[in-house]
Amino acid sequence: MSINITLLLVMGVLYAVGLYLLLERSLTRVLLGLMLLANATNILLLATGGYAGLAPIFNKDIPSSAYNDPLPQAFILTSIVISFAVTAFMLSLIYRSWLLSRADHIQVDQEDIRVAMQDLYDDEEDSEIAIEVSDFHENNQPLGKRETIPGIVPKRVIDAKAVATSKKDVHPESPVLKTPEVQSPTGEKE
Secondary structure, eight states: OOOOHHHHHHHHHHHHHHHHHHTSSBHHHHHHHHHHHHHHHHHHHHHHTOSOOBOSOOOTTSOGGGBOOHHHHHHHHHHHHHHHHHHHHHHHHHHHHHHHHSOOBOOOOHHHHHHHTSTTOOHHHHSOOBOOSOSSSOOOSOGGGSOBOTTOOOOOEEOHHHHHHTTTTSOTTSOOEEOOOOBOTTSOBO
C-alpha cells in the first residue's frame, strides 16, 4: 500500500491550524479549531482505509483483496456524528456567553492565578475527601464519628457572625472560616 502524500499534508495542516485555534481565548476560534481537528481526524481515518476498491458487498467471484475496507468508513461516520454534537454544544456555549456578557473571549480569573501562585498550594491536599461507609446509603453520622483519610481535615463551615465582627481585620473577599466543634465518641467537645 502506498501513501497519498496530498492527504497527509492536508491532514497535517488541518491539525496544526486546529490546535493553534484551540489555544485561543475566543470561543468562536475554539469552535473552528475543534471543527478543523474533526476534519483532520476524518482524513486520517480515510487514509488508513487505503485506496478505493469495490463496495464491501460479498460476491463469491470477487477476491477479498479487491474490496474496500468498510471499517474506516464506519469510523468516519461516527466521527461526523460526534463532531456535530460537539459543534452544537459549543454553539450553545457561545450563544450563552454572548447573552450574559456580550463578549466572546474567556476572561482571565485573577483569583485563580493568585491561588495557583501560592507556595503551599497543592491540589490534592486542598480537596476534602471523606470515606463513605456504604455505597448505598448517605453517611448520616456526625462529623466526629466519620472515617476520614489521614491528613485531611474535616470540612470547614463559614460562620456569618465571625465574618461580620471581624470584617475590619480581614480582606473583603476572604471570609473567616470557623472549624465546627467536634464531639468525641465519649460525648466531650474537642
